[in-house]
Amino acid sequence: MSLLRQLTLAILTLLLLVWVGSVAISVANTRRYLDRQLESHAQDAATSLGLSLSTSVEQDDRATMESLIDAMFDSGYYRSIRVLDTAGTPLVERTQTSSLQDVPGWFVRQLPVKTPLGEALLMSGWKRLGTIEVRSDPGYAYLELWGTFRDSAALFALVAALALVGAMGGVRIILKPLRSVEAQATAIANRDFPVQEQLPRTPELRRVVEAMNRLSGKVQQMLAEQITLAETLRAQAYRDPVTGLGNRALFDRETAHLLGSQELHFRGALMLIQLREFRAYNEQHGYAGGDELLRQAGDALRAEAAAFHPYCVARLSGADFAMLLPRTSSDDLAALGEALAALLSRLHDGGLLSAFDGGHVGIALHCEGDTPGSLLSRADAALRQAQTDGGNAWRLAPTTEEVRARSASAWRDLLTTSLQQNQWRLFAQPVRRLDGNGTTLHHEILLRLPTDEGLLSAADFMPMAYRHGLATQVDKTVIGAVLDQWPTAGPADLRVAINLSAISLTDVSFHAWLLQTLDRHPDRASRLTFEVPEYGAALHLPALRTLITELARRGSGVGLDHFGRGFNPFGYLAGIKPSYLKVDGRYVHSLPQD
Known part of the structure; x- marks a missing residue:
């Protein structure tokens, strides 16, 4: 339960207890007062009737007795009036049922009001003629009590509503720094390090915000130091200090990886x-x-x-x-x-x-x-x-085997014809977790080009697609084919990763085409991830940030491929927040030896 709800319940509980206590005291005092009033009212009526009826009783004048009793009883303030002789036999009797239509039954049951009996003797000199008994009607007392209770409840509801509105507004204002602290902590977890410039006036909250600001700055400093250290060590190991190019160690590692990798061809x-x-x-x-x-x-x-x-x-x-x-x-x-x-x-x-x-x-x-x-x-x-x-x-150098080397125009014709006639082959390679279950994270799309030599991998023809300005057209072809050939009977959580060329990151028309295409397939867009090479991402950071933001609105992710191949500083990652990094194979393949 949120702190705001807890405070709201606490305020409501406190107000309710105060209201119940005040109503209980008020109703109890009012009931005691009304009990005394009813008792006094009944006794006064009995005494008055006793004086008026003595002569009529002595003369056994029933008509006069009934006239006097009816005149008083019809006022409606009495439940019963009885005239009894000395033997207790009623001479005249009037009774009525209390009318409590405006008072809820549960209220009457919870707050019983006494109906005291008022008595007076009928005397003729020293001779006793009989007794008169009068009981007042408690209906008016209940109306008074109900009115008091109802007005108190209405006042409580009004005060509680005002208190809640004020408390909620006040609590929101008081807790606003805490929400900012929460957002700040989330940002730190996401590798952002904001500092709250506006400090709260409340001393306790001010100290919390100041502590979070110090934490944000310290974590940023620690990560910056680690990044600087990593970049320094990497430069010392693989960069020539004079020219800024790679050194012999980098060249040997690169050559061994390229020639030994079965993935790069x-x-x-x-x-x-x-x-x-x-x-x-x-x-x-x-x-x-x-x-x-x-x-x-x-x-x-x-x-x-x-x-x-x-x-x-x-x-x-x-x-x-x-x-x-x-x-x-x-x-x-x-x-x-x-x-x-x-x-x-x-x-x-x-x-x-x-x-x-x-x-x-x-x-x-x-x-x-x-x-x-x-x-x-x-x-x-x-x-x-x-x-x-x-x-x-x-x-x-002469080669020991026949190497087919196409001319630039031959490559251009081959790629152009393949784009026009859609002569491409798509393969899907599952990417799995390194756990016991081998859970599939997504399927990466691999592109192959059929030729007389067989299927050429992307490493064979994409460099020439770059040279002839056709890389973006290849990207469009792959994306369109994946969306059109999406399996309708596949699993609901199927995710697909598609490689984008670096040149497509800077092509504004390609961005517009891609977003419009994804908007036509919203259900599939949310399960797509686009992989871009790290060297292209580092060169075109503003364009990549814009693309990541637009793709995120459609549920698509962006991953960085071949991470660590160049000498790009790691700090730029905080500004783009990719979905994942694919560490370049040269780091992974040599782990047992280096």
Whole structure:
């Protein structure tokens, strides 16, 4: 029971006790007073009649006796009047039943009123002629008592109503800081840390609010310290301190995960970039100059690779850099090789390198059965071949098997035709709890593209969909197909997770289409969760917050996929509150060893 209800009941109980006590005292006093009044009234009437009837009784004048008694009895204030002779025989008798129509029966039964007997002797000198008995009618007494009780009850009801209204309003005002404290505690549990600026005037409540403010600030500080520590440790373990790129440990972990994972189906390329004679450059320009060269080269590499959404850009050692890229077309691969070669020339043009021959690039395409060592070895061999070709050259390593590399136009035609003809295959993969029952949380939708090579996974074709601006169209196709093919005979609690591309987060027209589509399927929208890659979420936080808010109104959730892949600070999570995080596989797969 809420505190407001408890206080309301307490106030009502107190008022009721006060009213019952006051009514009991008032009614008791009134009844005693009326009892005395009835007794006095009956005795006065008996005495008066005794004096008036003495002569009539002595003369046995019944007509006069009846006239005098009727005149008094008809006033209605008496229940009975009797004239008795000396033997007790009634000479004249008048009786009537009390009229209590305006008084409830239960009230009469609970408050009996005495009807006292008034007596007087009929005398003629010293001779006794008889007795007269008079009983007053208690009906008027009951009316008086009922009126007193009724007026008291009405007054109590009015006072109680006013007291309740005032008490409820007052209690709400008094308890308002407590409701704010409750909201503050809920916000802290949801990773928000508000501070109440307006403090209550009540000292006790003020101390509670101040304590909650201190708690909110302390918890926020503790979490910030933990996040900072985690980010610092992660940077020390996996980030190169000079260039801000990944280090050799990150590159090795990334390569082992991509090539060893059965889920990702990695099909891509490894690029090795090496600056020439970096040791001599350090000796000539000093370590500060060498660090500046590495920073400039790292920034340029990051910028060139951004359009290809690389898995990793790292500095391996000295002036050796590496990039892991998803599958690209043959045209794009050649264009990137040329761009990297031109980048090395720009380092010379910018005055960082004294010699035009700035470095070389070696490229190796991933083949079936490649291990991290074999892929790195072939890329290194291509790098050595490029060094024999001349300054700023690049070389693609030969493969041990036939690798089908489509051109950019071939990829565009394949994806466009598949979108137009809806040539997609959808699979549902259950996601289960790690408990004894293996409860299914939801089903994740997996997209496959049929080709002459077989079914291509999303890791094979989505990089090219990004390159040709078709990723949003793919998202629309998947969402529409899932909603249209929703099983009508499935379980009532069926939940489905659909992957969204990062580019869709910034597409305003896609947002409008998605919300309108969900509005047409409200029963299914409440059982949908959309997964977005963490790197896209971190880059487009305002758009993601807006999308999460709109989806939440329709019952849909948002999860973050590949969490922990980049070097994004963890603090941004507090602002978006995703439904869940899917920790990137490279953390989970290496738990037994690292």
